[in-house]
Amino acid sequence: xxxxxxxxxxxxxxxxxxxxxxxxxxxxxxxxxxxxxxxxxxxxxxxxxxxxxxxxxxxxxxxxxxxxxxxxxxxxxxxxxxxxxxxxxxxxxxxxxxxxxxxxxxxxxxxxxxxxxxxxxxxxxxxxxxxxxxxxxxxxxxxxxxxxxxxxxxxxxxxxxxxxxxxxxxxxxxxxxxxxxxxxxxxxxxxxxxxxxxxxxxxxxxxxxxxxxxxxxxxxxxxxxxxxxxxxxxxxxxxxxxxxxxxxxxxxxxxxxxxxxxxxxxxxxxxxxxx
Numbered sequence: 001x002x003x004x005x006x007x008x009x010x011x012x013x014x015x016x017x018x019x020x021x022x023x024x025x026x027x028x029x030x031x032x033x034x035x036x037x038x039x040x041x042x043x044x045x046x047x048x049x050x051x052x053x054x055x056x057x058x059x060x061x062x063x064x065x066x067x068x069x070x071x072x073x074x075x076x077x078x079x080x081x082x083x084x085x086x087x088x089x090x091x092x093x094x095x096x097x098x099x100x101x102x103x104x105x106x107x108x109x110x111x112x113x114x115x116x117x118x119x120x121x122x123x124x125x126x127x128x129x130x131x132x133x134x135x136x137x138x139x140x141x142x143x144x145x146x147x148x149x150x151x152x153x154x155x156x157x158x159x160x161x162x163x164x165x166x167x168x169x170x171x172x173x174x175x176x177x178x179x180x181x182x183x184x185x186x187x188x189x190x191x192x193x194x195x196x197x198x199x200x201x202x203x204x205x206x207x208x209x210x211x212x213x214x215x216x217x218x219x220x221x222x223x224x225x226x227x228x229x230x231x232x233x234x235x236x237x238x239x240x241x242x243x244x245x246x247x248x249x250x251x252x253x254x255x256x257x258x259x260x261x262x263x264x265x266x267x268x269x270x271x272x273x274x275x
Contacts, residue, residue, distance in 0.1 A: 001084050008079035011072070012146030020137065028152040032134045035160035043164045052111065055119070055168050059107040062161040066100050069150045069157075076146060088208045093198055095213050096129050098191050099158045116176065117183020123169045123257065124181070124250035125188050127162025130155045138223070169254070170261035181254060185247055192243055215242055 018024035039058055046054045070092050077090045092100055099122065106118040133140060133155045140151045172180060195212035202210045203218060211219040214226055215238070221230040225245075230238050 001079070001082070004075075004079045005082055005084070008076050012076050012080070012144055014143055015145035015148065017143055018141045018148060020141075024148070025137065025141075028156060029134060032131075032156040032159050035156055036163040039160040039164035040167045043167050046168065052115070052119075052168065055164060056107055058161050058164045059103045062099070062157050063103040063107055065157050066103065066154060069154050070097075070100060073147060073150050076144070080144075088202055088206045088210055091198075091202075091210075091212075093195055093212045096133060096155060096158065099126050099130075099161065101191075102126065102187070103161065113179065113183055116172070116180040117187055119165045120169055120177075120180035120184035120254075121187040122158075122162050123165035124162075124184055124254050125246065126158055127166060128246075128249055128253045130158035130162060134159055166254075166257040167261060170258050181251065184250065188247065188250070189243065192239075196239065213242075215239060 043054045043058060046052055074090065074092070078084060078086050102118050102121060106115060106122070109115050109118070134152070137152075140155075141148055169177065169180060192213060196215065198212045199210055199216040199218075202208070203216075209219060210216055214221060214223055215230075217235050221227040226242070229241055229245075233241060
């Protein structure tokens with residue numbers, strides 16, 4: 001264990017907690033925006049009703065990067081302090097951890113309703129969550145430089161992959177878009193329900209604090225958006241409100257994406273008619 005402890009200390013570094021919109025933060029905002037443009041430009045060459053080969057490539061590369069980063073984070077968190085004790089609070093099943101499971105699944109499943117639903121989830125719920133953290137990191141920044149880099153890389157990748165998915169989703173026919181959004185909501189519902197099972201079951205099994213999706217009934221909410229809701233509402237109503245708020249946000253985000261990609265869709269349609 002001491003050897004692993006030494007390795008954990010060697011592969012990270014200490015830094016001053018980055019300032020919001022300071023050099024470190026602005027650099028990651030720029031890298032995220034650049035990655036979004038690159039990802040969208042890459043998947044635009046997929047045929048509208050093709051096999052989404054380029055989008056699958058985005059899913060594959062993103063999955064690899066996210067899991068390598070998550071492995072690094074888990075190793076550092078677990079072995080940086082002695083005695084070694086795994087912190088279940090850091091278990092990767094937060095809202096922003098869902099791409100760790102959604103992206104690989106989307107990479108492997110065949111084209112169909114599930115693939116479209118996972119793509120719509122990545123283009124709405126996942127993209128919205130990732131972009132919010134990139135722009136407003138909140139409690140993400142700390143003095144562990146390696147974890148700061150991993151955290152921002154994680155959210156930059158989920159944002160860029162989500163932008164690529166939004167590009168593809170905007171090219172679906174209207175009926176396919178509606179069906180995909182319904183499946184996206186179902187995906188979120190399944191992940192949200194699983195998080196609540198973890199919140200209720202793991203504390204009894206591990207005797208540790210668990211707060212997946214920041215909705216545990218045993219933990220006081222500290223996020224500005226959630227705190228007043230959790231304090232004012234009965235817990236079951238709070239959970240329903242949480243689901244409704246993020247689903248509404250995802251739908252509004254979809255409408256924004258459709259507006260942003262509309263000029264390109266019209267241009268593509270004119271080219272198809274002339275060609």
